[in-house]
Amino acid sequence: MTNVEEIRKKADALRKLLRRVDRITDSGERENNERKRDAERKRSVRQGARDLQIPCVANYKRRASCKRDLFRFLRTYFPSRFSGDWTAQRRQMAEAILNAAKYGGDQAIAAPRGEGKTAITEGVVIYCVLLGLVRFPIIAAATGEDARRILANIKAAFERNELLGADFPRVCYPIQSLQGAPQRAGMQTVNGCRTHLKWATDHIVLPTVARSEASGAIIMTRGLDAAIRGIRVGSLRPDLVIVDDPETRESVMSETQTRTRELTIEQDLAGLGGPDKRLARVMLTTLMRRSCLSAKYTDRKQRSSWKGRRFRMIEKWPDRGDLWDDYMAQREANQQADDEHARGAHAFYLEHREAMDRGAVVTNPTRYVADRLPDGSQLEISAIQHAYNVIADRGREHFDCEYQNDPPEETGPIESGITAHRVQTQCSGYPRKLIPPGCTVLTHAIDCRKVALHWVVRAWRPDATGYTIDYGVEEVHGTVVGSDEGVDVAIARAIQARMEALRQSPYATLDGATVSIDQTLVDAGWRTEAVYHACRELKQAGFPIWPAMGFGKSNGAVRTNFNAPVRTTVDKKAGDGWFLSRRPKGIWLCCMDADRWKAWEHDRWMTPTDKPGSLLMWGARSDKPDRLSQDEKAHHSYARHIVSEIEVEEVVKGALKRFWKAKSDNNHWLDASYMTDVAANMMGISLLGGRAPAPPQQGQSWFGRQS
Secondary structure (H helix, E strand, C coil): CHHHHHHHHHHHHHHHHHHHHHHHHHHHHHHHHHHHHHHHHHHHHHHHHHEECCCCCCCHHHHHHHHHCHHHHHHHHCCCCCCCCCCHHHHHHHHHHHHHHHHCCEEEEECCCCCCHHHHHHHHHHHHHHCCCCCCEEEEECCHHHHHHHHHHHHHHHHHCHHHHHHCHHHHHHHHHCCCCHHHHHHCEECCEECCCEECCCEEECCCCCCCCCCCCEEEEEECCCCCCCCCECCECCCEEEEECCCCHHHHCCHHHHHHHHHHHHHHHHHHHCCCCCCEEEEEECCCCCCCHHHHHCCCCCCHHHCCEECCCEEECCCCHHHHHHHHHHHHHHHHCCCCCCHHHHHHHHHHHHHHHCCCEECCCCCCCCCECCCCCECCCCHHHHHHHHHHHHCHHHHHHHCCCCCCCCCCCEECCCCHHHHHHCECCCCCCEECCCCCEEEEEEEECCCEEEEEEEEECCCCCEEEEEEEEEECCCCCCCCCCCHHHHHHHHHHHHHHHHHHCCEEECCCCEECCCEEEEECCCCHHHHHHHHHHHHHCCCCEEEEEEECCCCCCCCCCCCCCCCCCCCEEECCCEEEEEEHHHEEEEEEEHHHHHHHHHHHHHCCCCCCCCEEECCCCCCCCCCCCHHHHHCHHHHHHHCCEEEEEEEECCEEEEEEEECCCCCHHHHHHHHHHHHHHHCCCCCCCCCCCCCCCCCECCCCCEC
16 A cells, blocks of 8 residues: 555656646747747847838929939039039030930040039039939049049038938938948848948949939949959949049159050050940040140040040230239239238239230139138139239249140250259258358349349358348339339339348348348349439449349340450450440449350259259258248249249250240249349359459449549
């Protein structure tokens, strides 16, 4: 009996254990099922969050009108970039891209710098893609950095342009929903279908959305400094290439880089469309040199299939170039006097605007800076004024390249290699107006013009090392535009004022000793009698001053040949590349070999600074190789004058000929500078150690007679 009860008890215990196990198992299954249901619910929530509901178009009428008119599209959705009138050249640049997208073919257009080539490229590409005119455009820029910047601008339009997003939601809304996190694009859906949106650094794939004309379109940018071959995304190949400013300052100076970029355009880019398809190409550029890539593609004789066109900022120059010369001289004088915005020259233009504008034709009348200055005046009031401000500040050669697409000729003559950069950075380390140690002669020269005198002061060591310790502009007051009335009196008065300023503010050495000017030459090639009169009176007042004229083939020379006297006579005294000639009323004129002394001036700038006979500017050198010091920046205008004329060599009929070529009309400090060289030679300074006639003693003339 006992055994039966024990078995029954064990059986009951086992049944209880089994019931407990069943209860635990049922609970686990319920919990597991609950977890599955919760995960599914959360997955559904996340899927719902990723699945976008595209909003309706904000304004169907506006969108439809903009789709029909490219220029309305750009003005409506990008008002900050395209608010002004569409000039002929800007319209043709935009239409070139649009026509290539519609009909194919090649087109090359050269436009002035700053005419919005890149902005037009970006805007028209967005338009063509949104309308489905192209599926895979590529923008090829000069460098990879330029390309990335262009793509960043296009991305910003899709991401942050509220009006564009409101009227084109099927493209912009999925992009804007990323909220700056491109990694979210991988799982994004619209109505349950993935958008396949991609937001990379060198290309974007627009969202795949039903009824979107831009569905799955690709926009890519590339730099021409990298290899471009075989580009394809999935099954899509490029169908349009826009070449935006294909060259850099470095590449245009290199035949190898120019040829490499040409091959990239002709072989790599042209082959992107595939073997059985011709790829449409558009080039928007600005010429930098006559031998550059852009010059070749915009020249129909060299690349006829590209249908090249070149636009200028100024189609016809104004009739009164002399007034604009006066304007630029006054602008320079104003800036020398710390009038940063040249309000004196601006007032001159306001007074004579009708005459100064007459005959001028500009391609973009709105191309000027209309900012208001603290005095209430407008910085610029016309495109022609803006053009001449650029010429005055940066030089005619720069303007012809960057704004006229007409670089200077490069074939034939071989230049010396002197550059404005070399001149302005060749600094002595000594401050302005300080005479460096070892200098024994101080010379001064003045170049005369109707509205201003340009002057230069130099200190010299006996080995012909020269220091430009000061230079500037003396304004001429009392002249009348378009008339010679009062010119002679005004010129004479300005010369006298300049010499009196020297007397009042003499130059000093390191130990503080003041030093007077040893010799002054004044250009008498223009308004000769006025200069003679001023020099005569100043000599009587004790100033060492001489009128001077340049002879030779140089710009501004009085005669084409310098004929030095064979022997010294009563009326002529020979020097070294100069001679003194007696004029009526007891005045002696210094006649100079302009060709020789301009060459001597340039040779001194090309001489290493650690060698005798070099020329240096006042001021501190920059301690950074890629950045100019403030003093070096200040010498920019002076340096441009020094290189405004260049001595060149050319083989003519088998013989080597040397002559001077004018690169700019702003040569006034060049004339004053080479005259300081002549004045130094008159005082005994010579590179080869020879000596010119000794200066006269007190109370004596150069020739021993009483003065």
